[in-house]
Amino acid sequence: MELILKYKLQTSRIMWNFISTIQDWFNDVSERRRLIRNFNLSAREAFVSNLAPTLLESSISIGESAYKHAFSKFMSGGFRIKALSGRPLNKPEMISIAQVVLNNQELVRKLISLGWDTLEIHDNAGYNGIKYKLYDYSGIAGVIGNNNY
Amino acid sequence: MNPLFQNKWLIVSSIELFVILFLIIKLRKKKNENTIDKEILKSKKTSINMSDIMLDINLAPNLYKKLCRVCHPDRFIGTFYETSANTLFQEVQKAENNYSMLCELKIRIEQELNLIIS
Numbered sequence: 001m002e003l004i005l006k007y008k009l010q011t012s013r014i015m016w017n018f019i020s021t022i023q024d025w026f027n028d029v030s031e032r033r034r035l036i037r038n039f040n041l042s043a044r045e046a047f048v049s050n051l052a053p054t055l056l057e058s059s060i061s062i063g064e065s066a067y068k069h070a071f072s073k074f075m076s077g078g079f080r081i082k083a084l085s086g087r088p089l090n091k092p093e094m095i096s097i098a099q100v101v102l103n104n105q106e107l108v109r110k111l112i113s114l115g116w117d118t119l120e121i122h123d124n125a126g127y128n129g130i131k132y133k134l135y136d137y138s139g140i141a142g143v144i145g146n147n148n149y
Numbered sequence: 150m151n152p153l154f155q156n157k158w159l160i161v162s163s164i165e166l167f168v169i170l171f172l173i174i175k176l177r178k179k180k181n182e183n184t185i186d187k188e189i190l191k192s193k194k195t196s197i198n199m200s201d202i203m204l205d206i207n208l209a210p211n212l213y214k215k216l217c218r219v220c221h222p223d224r225f226i227g228t229f230y231e232t233s234a235n236t237l238f239q240e241v242q243k244a245e246n247n248y249s250m251l252c253e254l255k256i257r258i259e260q261e262l263n264l265i266i267s
Contacts, residue, residue, distance in 0.1 A: 031193065086187035091224050100205045103246045107202065109192035121258075136152040 017095035026074075032114050047119065050144040053082040056097075070080025073115030079134075080120040098130060102137040109138055121133050197214045205249040212251045219266055220258050233261045 036058050043056040063078030081097060083089055096120050100108060111119070112134055122129040220241065225234040237258055245249035255266055 007187075007265065010169060010173055013176070014169065017176060022179050028193075038197075038199045039202075042203050044201040045200065046207060052203060056203075056206070082192045090221075096210055097206055098200060100209070103204070104197075106192065106195055110195055110197060113191075113193045 017105075028114055032060070032116075033074065034125075035110070035114065055148055057082045057084060061118075061120060063116070063120075064133070065129055067117045067131075067135065068136045069135050071112060071115055072117040077115065077117040078120050079111055079116040079118065082120060082122045082124060084124050087123070087125040088123060088128065089121075091130070094123075094130050098132055102132060102134075105137075105139050108134055112138055158228065201249065205246050209246050209248040209251060212255070213241065213245050215266065216251060216255060216258065219264060220262060225262070230262050237261065 008116055039056075039058045043052065043058075045050040047055040058084065059080050060076050061078030061080040062075055063072070068077065083097065083099070084092075098119060101119060117134055119132040120129055191244070220234050220237045222231065222235045222238050225231045237254065241251070241254055244254060258264060259266055
């Protein structure tokens, strides 16, 4: 009798865990979309109000498989920022955009927790871009890096 | 009842049991997750002001260059403001990509070094 009860409890726990993971997945998807929408909206506002010389646009990309971590999402681990500059951006310009994101530790941690692992900076005219491993800029990469997942 | 049929169900139930055991072990492992992982998961709920980030991207580089030029310690060698220029320059370098911090530093530079920055 006790065994049956234990078995039932365990199966209900597993089912509950399964349901909560599904719920978390949906929450993550909506949170990711909200972050991207907010970024695009504020970039548009900055461009319209003449604060920004170029219009930035963020989107989700596949990402770099070598940069994966424990929380990265399957086939959508890249956070791509595209600069609609009309001309190819040079390397320092791309680095300066990336540095702002990478130096903001709160943003980097949020991106990691929402399943992103790669930060990509591109322009709309050229073929060049840069990729960064977000994990290295979270501020705790040294500690997490020792664990094997 | 056919004994073969009974065996089939025994095999199925044993496989089920193994699957459940595997899931339970996985659950227990998850419970012992690193506290650092939990810290990262907590940051899901933090709200980030994207307009600040836009300011950091677009306005911070120019202000940083201007402040670096204005409060460079070489300009104050042998003067009363030498030490404060040194500390302010270091703080400006730390806040390279933070527009709000740079604005605060601009006010401090104006007050401490007696300068007017346009």
